[in-house]
Amino acid sequence: MKQLDDFYLNQKEPIKGIFLALKEIILKQDKDIRNVLKYGMPFFCYKEKMFCYLWIHKKLKQPYIGIVEGKHFDEVFLIQENRSRMKIFILDSKKDLPLEQIEMIIQKAINLYKTGIVKV
Template sequence: MLSNIDNFYFKKEEPLQSCLLALKEIILSQNKDITSAWKYGMPFFCYKGKMFCYLWVHKKTLQPYMGIVEGKHFNHPKLVIEKRSRMKIMLFDADKELPVKTIQLIIQQAIDLYKTGVVPLKTK
């Protein structure tokens, strides 16, 4: 039986499925402390146990996107806030090649927020 996370990816039609799976791999490959989790009915990625990004499909445009939980703390021209107060998203075209270097840069910026203490990590 597939997990909720696996179901999320494998129930999507192509090219959406391949795009989301590629995004998942790009995110997980950025740092050994990044883990995948199922939270709020969607695939989240945590850095040292703290949620920092997630994948979803935009309701209006049907485009896949990566949401950055603490996106309000930094600016990047590819990140949009829409009507969110805290999170910013980066939309993708599932039919086009992913901008891997831009994704990696944004993920590193998000991780840096946690490393520098701007966003506190959980203490055990």
């Protein structure tokens, strides 16, 4: 757990605050969500299956939520770029977090696993 905690603590503001807020928002969406460190980044797992992660966009230098099964979603705020499976939700570090959109997309991602569209 120390490496995961260090990941958050080693980020510079405002990214650090955004990531810590996102962690809390995501974890409170379901009791079966766990936060783990994989590939050097914080991933969130639903019943041991990775469903989203946090990272910083290389070109835009903005934080984002990566949705592992993003290909199943049509929301205009999700961007595919050169990914075949994942889509990302880029957040503006100068604005308040769009809480309703974040909670909605996290719930949709979890529901993919709950409904069996994606196998747990």
